[in-house]
Amino acid sequence: MRVVTREMSISHSEFRRILGRAFSGEFRQARSDRFEFDNEGGRIRIDLAQESSARLGVMTIPVTTVSLEFHDMDPVKAQAFLVRFDRAFQRGGG
Numbered sequence: 001m002r003v004v005t006r007e008m009s010i011s012h013s014e015f016r017r018i019l020g021r022a023f024s025g026e027f028r029q030a031r032s033d034r035f036e037f038d039n040e041g042g043r044i045r046i047d048l049a050q051e052s053s054a055r056l057g058v059m060t061i062p063v064t065t066v067s068l069e070f071h072d073m074d075p076v077k078a079q080a081f082l083v084r085f086d087r088a089f090q091r092g093g094g
Contacts, residue, residue: 002075003070004066006065007063010063011050012089015064015089016032019088023037033048037054039073040077041072042072043070043072043073044078045069048064068082082084
C-alpha cells in the first residue's frame with residue numbers, strides 16, 4: 001500500500017463538487033468524507049480529515065488534509081492517477 005497526503009486549501013463541499021466533476025461515475029462514495037475507486041485491478045481510497053481553517057492576513061481559508069491510499073496498484077498507474085487528481089484540483093489565479 002502507498003499513501004500520499006496533501007494539505008489542500010479547500011472545503012469538504014468544494015472537494016466533493018470538484019471530485020464528482022473530474023471523476024464522474026468512477027468512484028463509489030462510502031461516506032461524505034471517504035471515496036473509493038476501483039482502478040485497473042487496484043483500489044484507491046481517499047479520506048478527508050476534519051476541515052479546519054487558516055488565516056492569511058484578513059482572509060480565512062478552509063484547509064483539509066486529504067489522504068490517498070493506493071492498494072494493489074502498479075506504481076505507474078498510481079502516479080497517473082495522482083497527476084490527474086492534481087490537475088483536477090489546480091486553481092488559476094493572478
